[in-house]
Amino acid sequence: MPKLREIRPNLWIYEIAAPSFVARAVVVKGGERAVVWDTMSLPSEAAPLAEAIAGMPYYAVYSHGDWDHAWGTSGLGFGRLGVIAHEECRRRFGDDLPRQLQRLQIAEAGKWESVRLIPPNITFTSRMRLDLGGLTLDLHYVPGHTIDSIVGWIPEWGVLLGGDAIETPLPVVNSAHLLAGWLGALQSWRNLESLERSIASHGSMDGRESLDQTVDYLQALSGDRQFKLPRKLKDFYRETHQKNLIVVDGGLSLHE
Numbered sequence: 354m355p356k357l358r359e360i361r362p363n364l365w366i367y368e369i370a371a372p373s374f375v376a377r378a379v380v381v382k383g384g385e386r387a388v389v390w391d392t393m394s395l396p397s398e399a400a401p402l403a404e405a406i407a408g409m410p411y412y413a414v415y416s417h418g419d420w421d422h423a424w425g426t427s428g429l430g431f432g433r434l435g436v437i438a439h440e441e442c443r444r445r446f447g448d449d450l451p452r453q454l455q456r457l458q459i460a461e462a463g464k465w466e467s468v469r470l471i472p473p474n475i476t477f478t479s480r481m482r483l484d485l486g487g488l489t490l491d492l493h494y495v496p497g498h499t500i501d502s503i504v505g506w507i508p509e510w511g512v513l514l515g516g517d518a519i520e521t522p523l524p525v526v527n528s529a530h531l532l533a534g535w536l537g538a539l540q541s542w543r544n545l546e547s548l549e550r551s552i553a554s555h556g557s558m559d560g561r562e563s564l565d566q567t568v569d570y571l572q573a574l575s576g577d578r579q580f581k582l583p584r585k586l587k588d589f590y591r592e593t594h595q596k597n598l599i600v601v602d603g604g605l606s607l608h609e
């Protein structure tokens with residue numbers, strides 16, 4: 354069952370458990386505007402987010418365009434000011450994402466018919482600041498997991514929204530050539546003392562744990578390979594780890 358809960362005043366977490374991982378969206382409310390950070394896979398999954406928005410004008414922000422993050426937007430309802438994402442995300446909505454939706458509609462008949470892909474209509478290339486009314490959401494480009502990945506920083510709360518740029522027990526690495534820049538960006542975030550909590554779209558959301566673990570993992574992947582992984586990994590993450598090693602060792606780039 355989906356869970357919507359307020360983890361601090363005006364910060365809501367919404368989770369859906371899939372067999373291999375938990376997917377998480379976030380609602381951030383300022384004094385005048387709200388942000389829905391990711392819209393899940395299906396319109397029906399996004400619909401309960403309206404409860405947290407509670408009629409406030411809002412932006413939908415995509416951490417990146419992948420199916421489990423940005424495909425439920427049409428279920429959000431009225432009051433949307435715009436859809437914000439990285440410029441590369443807009444490109445993907447005219448490229449690989451429609452093709453992937455078509456593939457899924459064939460492979461899983463009945464499940465994906467309700468999806469209407471809604472591309473971002475407000476994009477940025479490096480950074481963007483959103484004034485929510487007494488509260489700020491700074492969007493930063495952190496390519497790595499995908500070419501269009503971003504993170505969101507709420508300075509007033511010390512909260513980092515990580516999308517899939519951070520993930521426990523380990524992230525999905527799709528490109529060898531983006532690894533160094535990705536790791537460097539996350540190391541900078543880790544050095545920020547005012548950062549109290551990192552909220553990834555999958556995996557742990559305790560304190561800074563997801564950020565710390567992702568940095569440790571990417572460091573090991575690009576260096577000495579001394580991984581500090583839990584002894585028991587779910588099949589999905591065991592396979593992902595093996596794929597990550599192949600991508601990096603082969604200098605590969607998937608999904609671009």
Ligand SMILES: [Zn+2]
Pocket residue numbers: 419421422517554555
């Ligand atoms: Zn994801």
